Amino acid sequence: MTAPDWKTFPAEIQEKLYQNIPEEWRDKTLKDKMLAEGFINAKEFIDTLVPDSEKKITSLDAPTLAKVIASRELTSYEVAKAFFHRAALAQQLTNCVIESWYPAALAKAKELDKILEETGKVVGPLHGVPISLKDQVDIAGFDSSIGYIGTYNHPKSENALLATILENAGAVTYVKTTVPMAMMAPETVSNIHGYTSNSLNINLTSGGSSGGEGSLIGAQGSPLGVGTDIGGSIRIPSAFQGLYGLRPSHGRVPYLRVTNSYSGQDTMPSVIGPLSPSLEGIELFMQTVVGAEPWRQDHKVVPIPWRDASEFKTRKLTIGVMAYDGCIMPNPPVLRAVDECVAALKRAGHEVIEWKFEEQAEFSDVGGKIFAADLGQEIRDTCAISGEPVVPVVEYLVDESTFPEILNVNQWWDLCNKKYELQTKFLAAWAESASKTASGREIDAIICPVWATPPFEKNKFESAVLGYSVPFNVVDSSVVIVPVTKVDKLIDLKDETYTPKNAKDQQVYDSYNPEVYHGIPICVQVACKRLEEEKAIAIASVLADSLK
Template sequence: MEYSAIAQRKQSQLWERIPPQWRLSPSQIPPGMHSPAESVANVQYDRVNVLDIPRSCGLLSAKELEITENWDVTGLLSQIHGLKLSAKEVVQAFCKRAAIAHQVTRCLTEPLFDSALQRAQELDDHLRRTGSPVGPIHGLPISVKDSFNIRGVDSSVGIAALALHPSEADAPLVSLLQSLGAIIITKTNVPQTMGALDSANHLFGRTLNPLNRQLTVGGSTGGEGALIALRGSMIGFGTDIGGSIRIPAMCNGLYGFKPSQGRVPYGGQTDGQPKAKGRVSIQAVAGPIARSVADIDAVMTHLIPRAQWFGEDCIPGAWPSPISSFGQRKPVTIGVLPTDGLVEPLPPITKVLNEVANALRRTPGVNVVEIPVPAALAKCQALAGRLMGVDGGLTMMDLLESTGEPLIPWLQGRTKRGRPLTLAQLAELQAQRGAIELELRRKLWALDSGNEQKIDAIIFPVAPHPVPELDRYNAVGYTSSFVLLDYPAGVVPVRKFNEGDLERGKEMAKPVLGSWDKANRELWNERTVDRTVYLNSPLSIQVITPKQHDYELYQAMDLIDRAIKTNRPKL
């Protein structure tokens, strides 16, 4: 079939899975909701914030609003396990809210509402019959990125050639979540090829940012970002190789957690890449996007100890970690890393990083130190990019060409058939990676003063710019570098971009560092952007810990989040 026919069929399937009584009236859908095909082009949207539509549309009852808005993960589970709420009424409330979220953002790909409600009923029957939940997260509504395989469901990842071919088995993470009692209610949208940082494809169209439709929702886990922001799921799972968990978290004012390799099962993905490519190049990881640090903890505490029994790519783990030294050394030392040395952060990014550093300086038991920018850090972005492209993109291009599917506009000129690397070339890249890993281990964590860790965690920008307009995300090295280095990295929202951040009439004076830096400054230059587009968008910071210090990352994010909230109004 030709790609447009497949797209039409997939969009019809999706719409049919939204019950008529859960559909918004045309008057409730914000103006300018272009067709999926039109949305892929960089059309002009307004700055409408749609976060209140689920509450104001009238489709959700008072109880459904309470269920979807009043609880964190731990609180909601206590209501279900204590028989104060049934899993079925909880799942129905979130399914309905997810359906509404989709109609204003295009965030879903595969609604699983019928199977989710059936599973919820089974869990309710079990709990009433036995008095015990199936598992520790029994009844928790969860969503997953489209790439995770679910038996009997497509994993098309925005590529027509992969559509209409249901998966034959569940991904290990899906099996793990279900064994714990979670209920997966939907899969969510991604960019074509999962190689862009704005979630647009020809199958489902562009997912829009619910905070401001002129700004990107991020990618490649962009559908999850929009859905969690609109409270259409309690927690979502995505993948991250270049920043695909952390970037949507930043763009939607959420918390993102990219673990080290081996902590959360990654296998069982459909991604249009050669099988096991990550084993020889650079390995993506799976992790959560949530509305709080506490929600991340509430789920990871059950995933980490069990992951090795589900994912062949996982190692034994514990949560809390018995080897964690975070907080045992007094004071806790947080390093401030201002830039990657390749792209200079725009003024509001430097400003918010300094605000967080100052909040930490006012926090008892915390020592804040400035980290000199290591020269090796600037090499990471290019090296990560080369490792991502070791196969020359041949498998992906074959898939696209098989249905005549064109690249989305942003990928045109950026994606093409290449030449696969030879074994000798790949070995050389991995040798360079090893040398950089060792150098940065010393310069970032020991401050080049010996073989003892001196820094507990680092704060760093998520990106060198605020949440940008559609298809204008720049400098992926701020996130991809920490996949290359295999450092756990998370995102914590700080505050909204305000009038004081605009600095009207003032441009950056520092010399341009190179082509990436030049492109980044176009997101601030008043001749190339209307800075007011950033008003009320979320400003976030990235938190990083050493390799395999995943529990310490949670601890650091919690400490930093509390310090921010002590000094800043809630986002």
């Protein structure tokens, strides 16, 4: 098969995506209309376009939707149509969808209504709930192109195990969302689909690599979505759109038949997890997936049933807090968000201590070397199929001046040993925290920034730094993202007295503009140890309640 022309093929794909939208929801001038009316927030603009009945439906989270469908207050079809309409509008405004099957999904919703009507029973805990999927989650008959032109038009023959579990539980899948080339960037852009904007401010990035998911859910075009994370790719888009997200530890959620870059790289593997407008949606997803016992089909899944962690909601917690990692100073609203968490937890009677890990800077060094072990050779080889160029944000992350050589097998082994050494030191530091607490117990969790800045402006990725997200990939922590506040240009003024410590710190400092970021959500990470997803969700719930 002749490879498509990378210069003309994207236009064909965009037209195909447009034609897949039901005719009554199409409008090629929609984005121009939004801008002409003075909107930069796609969610708010969509609110002016859809009927109140649909707005009411799309304001509900996944657990609530499951309940009202089961009680027959709403039909699966009504719910699906409301979310699909909004998703189609979001697609045209933010470029967040790469594959869609709206008519087939509406038919599936009708089928679920018929089953409920005839049997009086739901098929599972997600009966009728729409769920969006990151592009790499395989669906039979559709591509998993992961941001490349050369891998398009190679539809998959079988569903990912996770997709099958969700559909067996009653979920209605309907779209696959955009990713950056190779899924190796904190900004979602590729030659195949172009740029995916933040749904709360289209002049800003949606994050990456699950940027399409973040943008779609942020626009209320989906109540629950699936992302992946190897350096922050669930957590960054969640934070940039003010959502909850979970980076589970490796082996908790099945990755079987999920297409991936650097497949087989298992020393710091990509993990798969949910993004949601509510923490309850995160928990419902995990209970459903783990409850399906995926370890019976995916050898990489650990056989751990979902556990009760309610004790952490009722007892005094001890939390370690790291506002600044000693390398990159977060922008003022990020620091304020951490301060607000500390104050809220203390008001609620919890103990808060400073978390400091002496080898913090080594996390980014090890993570970066793992990402660039082949100096981007796989990326360049895949681009060569169509002749397309590597997009700048991906080229920037595998810069040969930073990582001068492809690692040989002995260097790779050394790197894996270095990662293991860091993991061991991290656990030791966690245990040592008991000597610093009033209770004499080690900390229950760490709270820290997700990202040093609010979502950066389109294509201005030079300030991107993974120093707050990558460490938890290195140690394979269970991490929940919690929305805290929004940028306030009157409060979050630039600190003119701060002197940056290094060149990257200077870039982060220079990038901050409170006028640009005003009103954008700021989130934090709640990190627990490996395979403690239940605990992380429970502590995130305590934090969220304390902030109210």
